[in-house]
Amino acid sequence: MATVTIQVNGRAVRAEKGEMLLAVLRREKIDIPATCNHEAVEAFGACRLCTVEITRDEWKGWKNYVTSCLYPVEAGLIVRTHSDTVIELRRTLLDLQLARHPRTPLIQQMAAEYGVLKTSYEEAPDGDDCILCALCTRVCDAMGFRAISTVGRGHGKRVAPPLDQPPPDCVGCLACAQICPTGFITYKEFGAGREIWGKQFQMVTCTRCGAPTITREFADNLAARREIPREYFDVCDACHRAELAGTMGRIAQWNREEAAR
């Protein structure tokens, strides 16, 4: 990897050649809005909010607008992150998002930051909180389960398990719900059980204290795929610590007795 120098808002910035522009801008503590970006998954370019203006000296004044999450850095790049056109672009995007998700706090807040307090388009009467960032499906793919996916196209596009049935490949890890930026994906937890995507799971319960940890499916999957002894999952973290303290205590006590002798 070679280090290159680019210009960001009139300032020289060092970056690794080939890394994505958004990562560089975030490292420079420049506030770039984005709803579909997360370090656990590859960049996707769904929300378009991280769009910035780029140019180069040899372009003789021509400019281009690119999603910074998908643009690899190269030497001589000249970037403006908050030019009038960029702000106008982001405002239009947020205006459209606000029309489709009028009651979503994240969108309301991001739009308000760009001065859009009310959408100039017709509000969707059935606007839900799913902004189709696909973080949930991408993180599920990245973790190797591929239990959910986007289905349909255009207006009908949504996230769902296959055939809207409880997904057979889901292990109930809740990564999709945790990564969802708007909290649209919901799950239920009851005692030693959990339900997500219409599928019910039994939790592994600590053999010492009975506390639930992760789902049985997830524990079995991790043990098999990552060669972790399955019995590691049978005890909760607090009881594991107590066990370690007991072992170290026995050794310390033995040392003490040896010293006294």
Place this chain on the structure above:
Amino acid sequence: MNSRLVVRPNLCIGCRTCELACSFTHSADGKPGRSRIFMLDGGHEKLWVTVTCLQCDDPACVKSCLVGALRRNEQTGAIELNQETCVKCMACVAACPFGCAILDHTHDRVVKCDLCGGDPACARFCPTKALDYRPIAQAAKKAG
């Protein structure tokens, strides 16, 4: 990796200063974080054991992480959790056989000991040197 955090239960007086040092070192948004070090009952009279991440050679937490959020910092030898990558699936919390990856409820994040980037606050504040961060050659000699 030149130094190691040494725990000597026989010197511990059970004051929990290490837990406080940890909490305040890892505070965020003006709130102390959950301590990644635990002062526990050693099972004998006047015996306390501080339990914290052992930074295993073959770590179950790293193996269990399906998004690659846990990586060893080659400089300090500590396994560090990247909060930006973590998706809070709780795999590492469940997988660690010593219970040293934990959920910080206050900040809703998974946390584990990162040796404070090479200068662990718990060892710095320990009044009896029951916790000591020192070069490996020295640590091995004293322990042996």
